Every structure is written in C-alpha cells, then in structure tokens.
Amino acid sequence: MKNLKLTLVIAFLAAGMVACSKSDKPAAEGGKASEAAPAGNAIQFVDTQEGKPITIDAALFDTPAAKEFLATGKNPYVGNEEAIAKGKKTFQLYSCTQCHGPEAKGQVGPGLTGPTFRYAKDANNKGMFETIWHGTNGGMGAKGIGLMVPGDNTQGVKPDEVLQVIAWVRSMSNGLTGNE
Numbered sequence: 001m002k003n004l005k006l007t008l009v010i011a012f013l014a015a016g017m018v019a020c021s022k023s024d025k026p027a028a029e030g031g032k033a034s035e036a037a038p039a040g041n042a043i044q045f046v047d048t049q050e051g052k053p054i055t056i057d058a059a060l061f062d063t064p065a066a067k068e069f070l071a072t073g074k075n076p077y078v079g080n081e082e083a084i085a086k087g088k089k090t091f092q093l094y095s096c097t098q099c100h101g102p103e104a105k106g107q108v109g110p111g112l113t114g115p116t117f118r119y120a121k122d123a124n125n126k127g128m129f130e131t132i133w134h135g136t137n138g139g140m141g142a143k144g145i146g147l148m149v150p151g152d153n154t155q156g157v158k159p160d161e162v163l164q165v166i167a168w169v170r171s172m173s174n175g176l177t178g179n180e
C-alpha cells in the first residue's frame with residue numbers, strides 16, 4: 001500500500017514535469033521570433049546638425065540590447081546597473097569627462113543630465129544617441145565608429161557602448177529615463 005502511494009506520487013510529479021516542459025516550449029520559440037524581427041523594421045536615424053537621415057550599418061548593432069534599440073528606439077540599458085557601470089568607464093575612456101565633467105554635469109561642454117538640453121531631442125535616448133554618434137556643429141565631435149576617425153571602422157564607440165554611456169548619463173539625471 002505504501003509503495004503504491006509512492007508510485008502514485010512519483011507518477012504525479014513526473015506528469016507535472018512533462019506539463020511544465022511543454023508549456024515552456026512555445027515561450028522559448030516566441031523569444032527567438034522576436035529576436036529575429038529587428039532587421040525588417042529598423043528606426044530611421046537623423047543627424048543633430050540638420051535633421052538629415054543617417055545610415056548606420058545594422059551589423060554594428062550586434063548585441064540583443066543594441067538590436068532592440070535599432071527596432072524600437074528604446075534603450076534597454078537604462079536602469080541596468082552592470083551596463084551603467086560600463087557606460088561610466090566608456091565615458092572616461094573617450095574623454096567625455098574632460099568636456100562634460102566627471103558627473104556629466106558640465107565643464108567646458110554643457111551638462112548632460114537635463115531636464116533642459118541644448119538640443120531638445122537629447123531628452124530622448126534616440127536623440128542623444130544621434131548627437132553622440134554624429135556630433136554637432138557647436139564643438140561636439142562625433143564619436144561613432146568610422147566618424148571619430150573617418151573611414152576607420154575599428155575606431156570609436158559601438159552602438160552598444162553608446163547605449164551604456166547614455167544609461168549612465170540617465171542614471172545621473174533625476175529620474176529622466178529618455179525612454180518615455
């Protein structure tokens with residue numbers, strides 16, 4: 001009798017496990033489908049100088065976060081502690097600190113933490129990405145790959161790094177996320 005009970009319990013548990021792994025499957029497949037989606041419907045970037053369209057090689061968006069940004073214009077790294085820490089390092093490495101200050105509150109260049117900006121579009125993450133990527137006419141050099149050293153695709157920050165830098169800047173910005 002005791003054995004029968006045990007067998008029943010095991011059978012019940014086993015059935016439960018099968019049910020679980022079955023219900024996991026569609027979710028995993030769904031995840032894959034949405035990962036593949038961005039290629040078809042990328043957002044259009046425009047420069048900060050004149051609002052003219054700029055083309056950035058989609059292949060440079062080579063992480064899940066960068067792909068999501070390319071598809072939606074939202075920066076998934078905002079609020080992500082690991083990305084924020086990396087973004088802070090990149091901000092120092094690429095001398096952003098020299099002009100914008102160690103806290104991004106301004107030095108030679110303007111503060112980057114808002115709520116008002118020289119370029120209103122920088123309150124939004126797509127806009128700030130474009131400003132960093134393509135620069136301005138007023139003293140802000142472009143830092144994007146191939147733009148910092150024109151023609152050299154091995155120099156400069158990659159989209160994923162720009163998104164981390166922006167996530168760090170937003171972490172200093174009193175609740176402004178740029179993803180609104």
Ligand code: HEC
Binds near residue numbers: 108118119136
């Ligand atoms: C040589 C100094 C210098 C460096 C280095 C520099 N910037 Fe700038 N940045 C400026 C100046 C000056 C402006 C104002 C430009 C203007 O008014 O057109 C500016 C503007 C900006 C803006 C727009 C701010 C607004 O209010 O709209 C952002 C964003 C920005 N910089 C981010 C960065 C980041 C990120 C880096 C590092 C990758 C960086 N900058 C490196 C000088 C610099």
